[in-house]
Amino acid sequence: MLRGKRVIVTGASSGIGEQMAYHLARMEAHLLLTARTEAKLQKVVERCLELGAASARYISGSMDSPSLPEEVLSEAENTWGGLDMLILNHIGQSSFSYFSGDVGHVRKLMDINFVSYVALATAALPMLKESEGSIVVVSSIAGRIAGPFTAPYSATKFALDGFFSSLRQELIIEKVNVSITLCILGYINTESAMRAVSHVIPDTPAPKEECALEIIRGGALRWREVHYPPRTVSSMLLLRSFAPELLDSIVRGSYRVENVRRT
Numbered sequence: 438m439l440r441g442k443r444v445i446v447t448g449a450s451s452g453i454g455e456q457m458a459y460h461l462a463r464m465e466a467h468l469l470l471t472a473r474t475e476a477k478l479q480k481v482v483e484r485c486l487e488l489g490a491a492s493a494r495y496i497s498g499s500m501d502s503p504s505l506p507e508e509v510l511s512e513a514e515n516t517w518g519g520l521d522m523l524i525l526n527h528i529g530q531s532s533f534s535y536f537s538g539d540v541g542h543v544r545k546l547m548d549i550n551f552v553s554y555v556a557l558a559t560a561a562l563p564m565l566k567e568s569e570g571s572i573v574v575v576s577s578i579a580g581r582i583a584g585p586f587t588a589p590y591s592a593t594k595f596a597l598d599g600f601f602s603s604l605r606q607e608l609i610i611e612k613v614n615v616s617i618t619l620c621i622l623g624y625i626n627t628e629s630a631m632r633a634v635s636h637v638i639p640d641t642p643a644p645k646e647e648c649a650l651e652i653i654r655g656g657a658l659r660w661r662e663v664h665y666p667p668r669t670v671s672s673m674l675l676l677r678s679f680a681p682e683l684l685d686s687i688v689r690g691s692y693r694v695e696n697v698r699r700t
């Protein structure tokens with residue numbers, strides 16, 4: 438379904454975004470990748486071309502720059518003349534620890550993890566309306582159920598749900614055939630996530646390669662939501678609707694709280 442399609446992946450220099458780029462390359466899509474680190478993006482682009490991407494290029498920059506979203510979408514318009522899928526995946530750095538009271542960090546993280554997603558989707562919508570394309574928003578179980586030690590991060594992910602679920606309703610009312618897929622992910626074995634939480638959360642994380650493929654599948658099939666790993670996410674969501682306090686206490690009890698670093 439994605440052969441020859443024009444796809445933007447943000448946060449594609451590592452982790453789940455990098456794996457999505459490789460899957461899309463094998464599917465022979467055209468790729469435009471973004472992240473801050475040019476050297477890593479160059480390597481990912483090279484690998485994508487080896488794997489069979491129809492084309493692959495990148496733009497480097499930080500998503501707290503207000504001009505970057507427009508720049509990325511102009512690049513897509515100028516090189517491809519359109520866009521079929523926008524995968525919003527990047528996140529700014531945040532620690533897994535008690536809230537330090539740093540309001541500036543919350544503001545910056547909101548800009549990177551939320552406002553830039555809105556700006557990218559806004560700039561992409563004219564092309565996506567034309568192609569009847571898709572927006573894929575990578576979120577987290579921490580954007581549906583707030584556990585401890587992720588207050589600023591959780592807030593940015595809850596905001597994504599509010600904005601994109603409302604936008605989805607408006608597109609349906611206006612009979613605009615652009616799908617919005619929200620991805621609710623549990624713990625995945627990317628380097629950054631394991632570095633942040635493995636000393637506190639003893640669970641085995643799910644594989645990033647399979648996670649990346651499920652996100653792409655959900656986007657291509659225009660699903661409303663992707664839940665991955667499906668059993669963990671669905672059972673946590675179910676328990677939250679029937680017994681939220683029990684769930685909160687299970688989550689607190691499963692953490693090695695004594696290992697949490699204070700920043």
Ligand SMILES: NC(=O)C1=CN([C@@H]2O[C@H](COP(=O)(O)OP(=O)(O)OC[C@H]3O[C@@H](n4cnc5c(N)ncnc54)[C@H](OP(=O)(O)O)[C@@H]3O)[C@@H](O)[C@H]2O)C=CC1
Pocket residue numbers: 447448449450451452453454471472473474475477498499500501525526527528529530549575576577578622623624625626627628629630
């Ligand atoms: N791994 C997990 O357990 C889970 C992950 N998720 C979600 O999955 C997505 C991917 O996470 P994961 O792969 O683990 O994260 P990674 O840390 O591996 O990747 C994050 C990506 O974002 C880029 N990035 C970081 N800061 C910025 C910035 N300021 N501007 C632009 N790009 C930036 C990074 O590249 P660079 O540093 O070069 O800029 C990198 O490409 C996120 O949306 C995350 O919330 C959800 C639930 C669980």
Ligand SMILES: C[C@H](CCC(=O)O)[C@H]1CC[C@H]2[C@@H]3C(=O)C[C@@H]4C[C@H](O)CC[C@]4(C)[C@H]3CC[C@]12C
Pocket residue numbers: 531533576577578579584587590622623624629630633634638640669691
């Ligand atoms: C452990 C949580 C799920 C509950 C369970 O017992 O399985 C994880 C679900 C979501 C994770 C966080 C997340 O969304 C990604 C962040 C990425 C950052 O780089 C650092 C780590 C995260 C805060 C990560 C931590 C584990 C979860 C809360």
